[in-house]
Amino acid sequence: MKLLVKAPAKINLSLDVLYKRPDGFHEVEMIMTTIDLADRVELTLLEQDKIHILSHNRYVPDDQRNLAFQAAQLLKDRYQVKKGVQITIEKTIPVAAGLAGGSSDAAATLRGLNKLWELGLTLDELASLGSEIGSDVSFCVYGGTALAKGRGEMITDLPAPPTCWVILAKPFIGVSTAEVYRRLDLNGMKHPEIGEMVKAIQNNDYESVCENVGNVLEDVTLKLHPEVAQIKEQMKRFGADAVLMSGSGPTVFGIVQHDSRMHRIYNGLRGFCDQVFAVRMLGERHTLD
Numbered sequence: 001m002k003l004l005v006k007a008p009a010k011i012n013l014s015l016d017v018l019y020k021r022p023d024g025f026h027e028v029e030m031i032m033t034t035i036d037l038a039d040r041v042e043l044t045l046l047e048q049d050k051i052h053i054l055s056h057n058r059y060v061p062d063d064q065r066n067l068a069f070q071a072a073q074l075l076k077d078r079y080q081v082k083k084g085v086q087i088t089i090e091k092t093i094p095v096a097a098g099l100a101g102g103s104s105d106a107a108a109t110l111r112g113l114n115k116l117w118e119l120g121l122t123l124d125e126l127a128s129l130g131s132e133i134g135s136d137v138s139f140c141v142y143g144g145t146a147l148a149k150g151r152g153e154m155i156t157d158l159p160a161p162p163t164c165w166v167i168l169a170k171p172f173i174g175v176s177t178a179e180v181y182r183r184l185d186l187n188g189m190k191h192p193e194i195g196e197m198v199k200a201i202q203n204n205d206y207e208s209v210c211e212n213v214g215n216v217l218e219d220v221t222l223k224l225h226p227e228v229a230q231i232k233e234q235m236k237r238f239g240a241d242a243v244l245m246s247g248s249g250p251t252v253f254g255i256v257q258h259d260s261r262m263h264r265i266y267n268g269l270r271g272f273c274d275q276v277f278a279v280r281m282l283g284e285r286h287t288l289d
């Protein structure tokens, strides 16, 4: 028996850090939304008690370091599953890019194995398990658009943002999320208006969404990698209505509503960056599989 599960990337339309917690993590408030750029996770039932993983991508580990492997192991241990799985990941989401590729592969594995191993868990139960693997995994279990609090695992569902294009530009570098959080200076930072972004989405107000994008991690990554700032400038020059780095970066996204402007930005940035994509937001939460 075989299952194919889609694992979409996310972008952070807004990302605020409130304080550093005693457990070393940061208390965050973020607006996250899934986009139409996805890895494909193929799950094949094995009768033996084994987890095999394969990705064909030299930047993605083919062992227990893979977050999808960890998702399968967690389900196995928690629910004493005696069957096994072959996990094959066809990577499309750039790695270490701020797009939650690994987290989404883990979330897709949780959703898929819930069916393949007939565990009967709810989405809430899967999201709670996901938070043990990584801070972004809970959101990725649900997908759609949400306000995320806590370490990132406390999810409140939101409606779809206004219809628009998202142009993603990934420079020729990868970024370590842990390093970016470590270098964050909590004093004197400019906090984005998360409440205004929630209202903008609820009112389907495109201009207000554009006005309220913000990410406190941006300054850290921009200092480490000045090429990210250059890409931001170019996107603005080519006419994006809003430009922001996603997560801990280095991927930058621009948003526009008109097809012609999307093409201008896409063509303008191609060749200048490692990878460029023009995609739609997936909108509100819906069945991902």
Ligand SMILES: C[C@](O)(CO)[C@H](O)COP(=O)(O)OP(=O)(O)OC[C@H]1O[C@@H](n2ccc(N)nc2=O)[C@H](O)[C@@H]1O
Residues within 6 Å of the ligand: 012, 015, 024, 025, 026, 027, 028, 030, 098, 100, 103, 133, 134, 135, 136, 137, 150, 151, 152, 177, 178, 181, 182, 247, 248
């Ligand atoms: C930057 C974001 O991607 C935005 O969505 C997330 O906040 C990070 O999510 P993630 O990559 O799933 O993060 P994890 O794998 O849980 O943690 C990686 C590292 O980032 C730091 N980290 C992460 C989340 C958080 N709320 N505070 C932190 O300080 C910790 O040092 C942690 O060791």
Ligand SMILES: Nc1ncnc2c1ncn2[C@@H]1O[C@H](COP(=O)(O)OP(=O)(O)OP(=O)(O)O)[C@@H](O)[C@H]1O
Residues within 6 Å of the ligand: 059, 060, 061, 065, 066, 067, 068, 089, 094, 095, 096, 097, 098, 099, 100, 101, 102, 103, 105, 106, 136, 175, 177, 247, 248, 249
């Ligand atoms: N399934 C996976 N796909 C990609 N990377 C993975 C996976 N499993 C583990 N990793 C490891 O995780 C690291 C970060 O990869 P990932 O693409 O998830 O980063 P990211 O998009 O910046 O994550 P986030 O936005 O959640 O911080 C990689 O360098 C890789 O070693």
